[in-house]
Structures are given as structure tokens and as C-alpha cells.
Amino acid sequence: MPRIDHPVEDTADTVVWKGPLGRADHSVLRVPDLETALPWYRSMLGLFPIERRGDTVFLASPVSGRTVLGLTQGGTGLEYTSFTARTAESFQAVAAKLDGRNVRTTVDGTTRPGIRDAFRVDLPSGHIFEVVQPAAVEPSTPIAGEYRPGSIDVRTSHLQLRTTDVKQLTDFLGVLGFRSSLYVPLGESDGYYLQFLRVNEFHHQVAILTGREGTHHVALEVDEADFWKFLDNLVVTKFGAEYGPVRHHEGNMLSIYVRDPFGNRLEITSTMEMVGFDYAPHTANQPFWYHMNMWGPQPPETWEQEWM
Ligand SMILES: [Fe+2]
Numbered sequence: 001m002p003r004i005d006h007p008v009e010d011t012a013d014t015v016v017w018k019g020p021l022g023r024a025d026h027s028v029l030r031v032p033d034l035e036t037a038l039p040w041y042r043s044m045l046g047l048f049p050i051e052r053r054g055d056t057v058f059l060a061s062p063v064s065g066r067t068v069l070g071l072t073q074g075g076t077g078l079e080y081t082s083f084t085a086r087t088a089e090s091f092q093a094v095a096a097k098l099d100g101r102n103v104r105t106t107v108d109g110t111t112r113p114g115i116r117d118a119f120r121v122d123l124p125s126g127h128i129f130e131v132v133q134p135a136a137v138e139p140s141t142p143i144a145g146e147y148r149p150g151s152i153d154v155r156t157s158h159l160q161l162r163t164t165d166v167k168q169l170t171d172f173l174g175v176l177g178f179r180s181s182l183y184v185p186l187g188e189s190d191g192y193y194l195q196f197l198r199v200n201e202f203h204h205q206v207a208i209l210t211g212r213e214g215t216h217h218v219a220l221e222v223d224e225a226d227f228w229k230f231l232d233n234l235v236v237t238k239f240g241a242e243y244g245p246v247r248h249h250e251g252n253m254l255s256i257y258v259r260d261p262f263g264n265r266l267e268i269t270s271t272m273e274m275v276g277f278d279y280a281p282h283t284a285n286q287p288f289w290y291h292m293n294m295w296g297p298q299p300p301e302t303w304e305q306e307w308m
Helices: 012-018 034-045 088-100 166-176 224-237 288-292
Strands: 021-031 048-053 056-060 067-073 077-085 115-122 128-134 155-163 179-185 192-198 206-210 214-221 243-247 254-259 265-270
Touching: 012 088, 021 034, 021 128, 021 155, 034 048, 034 056, 034 067, 034 224, 067 214, 077 088, 077 214, 088 115, 088 128, 088 166, 155 166, 155 265, 166 179, 166 192, 166 206, 224 254, 224 265
Parallel strands: 021 067, 077 128, 155 206, 214 265
Antiparallel strands: 021 077, 048 056, 056 067, 115 128, 155 214, 179 192, 192 206, 243 254, 254 265
16 A cells, blocks of 8 residues: 655764665666566566666556666666665765775766766676665655556565675675674684675665675565565466565565566565664574575575576
């Protein structure tokens, strides 16, 4: 159902204790064939193509009108993921911090509609992150003619990156304002096998695992009732999930994984735990199977072999 929003306007004072970034804003995925992709994303998730910019079509939730994904013509995988800055000053502060470390940022005019300012940065792992400053506080507004009974509100959640150097990427994202929620040390070294990072009070917006460089999945969040609606929609579309439903230990999340017709892996998730801004990093202390799925069934082989 449409949410009644009470958008919070951050100030220089709140940035001091909340940090410079607000949330994951949207991700852009590459697809080899937009004409096949657009109907698929619409029938699976109800995402509405709200605007085309160059080779990228931006998709919005019919319930909130907010852009959560973009699809860009050519190949597969993640083009970039975008995070909001809380204020104009925190946007400038993050850019200045990167500048001070001689990290080059670039401006690309193809970000989503409604953005006043944006820059992109190449991560050491080869991924691209974008920092955006929305033009205004954006209330939730259903899309006229698209919202209908049963519409699911799809929101941006997190993404899982793979890299051979989790510590290097963790340290780099720390400059942008990411904080650790949970990690697994890499043997006796000061490195990490995995790392869960957040920019707000929820458990994670970025997960980093050791492995061949790439993007394992992009996660979209729905309300818990809508999670089960999404599963029942699979009955009708006859498009089988790759894995799930599961209950992850990290973040106590309901999740199911589907791959679009080109292999891009999406996680549909709900009920991520709110841990607070000042949550201290924890180390994982459960058996592996319990981390993945407290209900038991473990991922298929494709999980550890294939990603974008
Ligand atoms: Fe995930």
C-alpha cells in the first residue's frame, strides 16, 4: 500500500552522528536487450519505465513513484550503484575527502531524474559507486494509472560485491562514510573474508565477499506481506527462483533470489534488522549454513560459481 511518508530533512547537526550518506538510491544494471528486459521487470516486480536517458531506462515503483533501478543497453552486470548524500554540505564533504586522497571523481549526466548533483567514483575493486544529492525531499507518490490493487512497493536495499581484497575495499568505502556491522576475519591476517557495511541505521547496504571481482546480486526491498505476494506471482509468471525463500542470519532477512533472463541476479528481501547508527562491528560466530539460511536449505552450485 502507499506509504504515508514523513521524510526527514537532515542538517549539519544530524550528519555529525548519522554520517554523510543516507541510503542506497538506485542501481543500474546492464542488459543485452532492453525490449526483452522491460516487460520482464514489469511482470515480475511491477516496475514502471518512468524515463529514458540515453541508453538507460529508469524504473520506478508504482506505489511510491521512486526510481529504484535503471537498465542500460549492452552486456550484463552492474553499471553503477548510487547512494544519497544527506545534505548539500555532506555531498561536498565526501567529494572533498576523495579529492584530498587524490581519488578521481567524474560527473556523468545520465543519473536518474530528480537529482541535483552527482559524481561517480571507481572503487579499487573495479565497481562504480555514485553519490547523489536529490533536488528536493522526495515524498512517496503513487504513479497515476500504474498503481493498482496488489501493486508492490519495491525499494532499494543493498548489493553484494565480490573482490579479491575485501579489506582494501572496506577501507576505501570507509572514506565515503560506510561503517562495519559484521565481518569475518581472513585467517590470522588483518584482512576480511567478508564484510557487511552500512551508511544508516539498517544492518547493511553493502556486503563484500572474497572472490572473483564482480557483483553477486543487487537487492530490492519489499514489505513483508509483499514478499509473499512476490512469491505467489512466480506461480503465475512460471519463472522459477534460483534460491529461496530463506531467512538470513545477518540482518534477520527474508530473501529469495531470481536471475533476470540474462543472468543478472536480484535478491528480493524484507524485514532487514535495524541496528542503529552507533552499532559496534560484530564478528560472525555461527556455522556457515546458519548464516546463509537459518531454515536450513543451502544455495545451489550456481551461487558460488556464477555472478555478474
Ligand atoms: Fe544480499
